[in-house]
Amino acid sequence: MEFRYGDYSALPRRYLVDDYRRDSTGWDVARGVHIEAEWDPYDPLGEMNFIAELRREHGFPTVAVAPAWLDRDDCAAVLDAQAAHPFVRGVRHKPRPGQMDDAGWRAGYRRLAALRLHFELQAPWRQLGEAARLARDFPDTTIVLNHAGLPLEPELGAWRSAMAKLAECPNATVKISGLGNLGARARRQVAAAVIELFGARRAMFASNYPVDSLRDSFDGIYAGFDEATRGLSPAERRDLFHDNAVRIYRME
Secondary structure, eight states: OOOTTSOOTTOSSOOOHHHHHHHTTTSOOOOOEEEOOOOOTTOTTHHHHHHHHHHHHHOOSSEEEEEOOTTSTTHHHHHHHHHTSTTEEEEEEOOOTTGGGOHHHHHHHTTTGGGTOEEEEOOOGGGHHHHHHHHHHOTTSOEEEGGGGOOOGGGHHHHHHHHHHHHTSTTEEEEEOOOTTSOHHHHHHHHHHHHHHHOTTSEEEOOOTTGGGGTOOHHHHHHHHHHHTTTSOHHHHHIIIIIHHHHHTTOO
């Protein structure tokens, strides 16, 4: 399969809490969010059962986002089982182009609000028109857009226009993460544009570790975020680095 960072053969390995703590040394990581890792599409419940064991042993991660395929026949049962974990805050499904407008897929999506689950969206920026329609049609479900909409350096103008449309939806939020395919200048431009469009209360930084270890160290990623926000107020920086994640992922 094609991957935006090229060769990712180094990723299939055990990466546990101690590994994360070692990589994040030097940064005060007060809470953590595990985002589903697609470990087995035939066993959507197994990953969260494994995370439950990790939490019992380490008290970390704080919360998690679970896998769920919203168009599958077992969607209702899977969502109920994932929501039964007290630490699960949302689900992620990477929709194909056009899928967010599909009635069958939306029937699964419609179940999220009643279960107090948000939707973690990973999709290229070209699908953000669909995402905006989804956000408008389901205003009670929060969307967390992953990796700032996967911008590409030659297309930042068109990316920004698509992001602006999604930013009009008050239930849409963005994680600034997964920018390892961009140069340093483009990363700063993307961070600045997201914060300008969504405001400091609907954006947050994330490491995307261990995936982004293919391109940068944890320290390098967060040092870049730190530099990109030097001109903001202390309150805005606290929102981006801490408070928004605590609020959106309900880690109070």
